[in-house]
Amino acid sequence: QVQLVESGGGLVQAGGSLRLSCAASGSIFSINTMGWYRQAPGGQRELVASITKDDSTNYADSVKGRFTVSRDNAKNTLYLQMNSLKPEDTAVYYCNAKIVTVRVMNYWGKGTLVTVSS
Numbered sequence: 680q681v682q683l684v685e686s687g688g689g690l691v692q693a694g695g696s697l698r699l700s701c702a703a704s705g706s707i708f709s710i711n712t713m714g715w716y717r718q719a720p721g722g723q724r725e726l727v728a729s730i731t732k733d734d735s736t737n738y739a740d741s742v743k744g745r746f747t748v749s750r751d752n753a754k755n756t757l758y759l760q761m762n763s764l765k766p767e768d769t770a771v772y773y774c775n776a777k778i779v780t781v782r783v784m785n786y787w788g789k790g791t792l793v794t795v796s797s
Contacts, residue, residue, distance in 0.1 A: 680705050680706070681703065681704070681705035681706065681707060681778055681780060681784075681786055682703070682704050682705055682786075682788075683701055683702070683703050683774045683775075683776060683786050683787065683788035684701065684702050684704070684788060684789075685699060685700065685701045685772065685773070685774050685788045685789070685790060685791040686699070686700050686701075686702075686791060687699040687700050687791060688772060688791030688792045688793045689792075689793070689794070690794045690795075690796065691764055691793075691794070691795055691796070692795070692796050693764060693765055693766055693795055693796065693797050694763060694764065695764050695795070696760070696761060696762045696763075696764065697761045697764065697793060698758060698759070698760050698761070699715065699758065699759040699761070699772055699774075699791060699793075700756060700757070700758055701713070701715075701756065701757040701758075701774030701776075701788055702754070702755065702756050703755040703756070703757075703776055703778065703786075704755070705780075706780050707755060707778055707779070707780060708779040708780055709732070709778075709779045710732065710752070710755060710776050710777070710778050710779070711731070711732055711776075711777040711778070711779065711783065712729055712730070712731050712732070712776070712777050713729065713730055713750055713757040713774070713775065713776045713777075714726060714727070714728060714729030714730070714748075714757075714774075714775045714776075715727040715728050715729070715748060715757070715759045715772055715773070715774060715775070716772070716773045716775055717768075717770035717771065717772045717773065717793075718770055718771050718773070718790075719767075719769060719770040720769075720770075722770070724773065725739065726739055727739055727742055727746065727748075727759070727772070728742065728746055728747075728748035728759060729748065730748045730749065730750050730757070732752070734749075734750070736748055741767075742761075742768075745761065745762050745763045745764075746759060746760065746761050746762070747759070747760040747762075748760075757774055757776070759772070761793070764793075764795045765795060766795045766796065766797045767795075768793060768795050769793060769794050769795050770792075770793060771790040771791065771792050771793075772790060772791050772792075772793055773787055773788055773789075773790045774787070774788035775787055775788075
């Protein structure tokens with residue numbers, strides 16, 4: 680059974696920083712692309728940032744220059760460093776990973792809430 684567990688969310692003032700983590704556990708052979716998505720109240724889930732197995736990254740335009748995605752393959756862990764946070768970054772942040780067990784499957788974490796106050 681594969682699980683993704685996010686941590687690091689919370690309440691922060693505008694201009695502040697947070698670091699999210701997502702740990703994958705279970706019978707994992709390897710992990711391909713990992714990513715962070717977010718869903719604001721009343722909104723749709725959107726991609727924030729993703730990173731491939733060879734560390735190629737992709738960012739939403741709204742977070743470029745402020746957020747940095749990284750991963751530790753030895754620990755099966757994904758990170759998101761969020762700086763210069765804005766109230767519009769308030770959302771539930773979800774971890775996503777394409778994980779190879781017997782086959783490649785898409786997994787989601789349960790999410791962690793980030794609230795940015797103005």
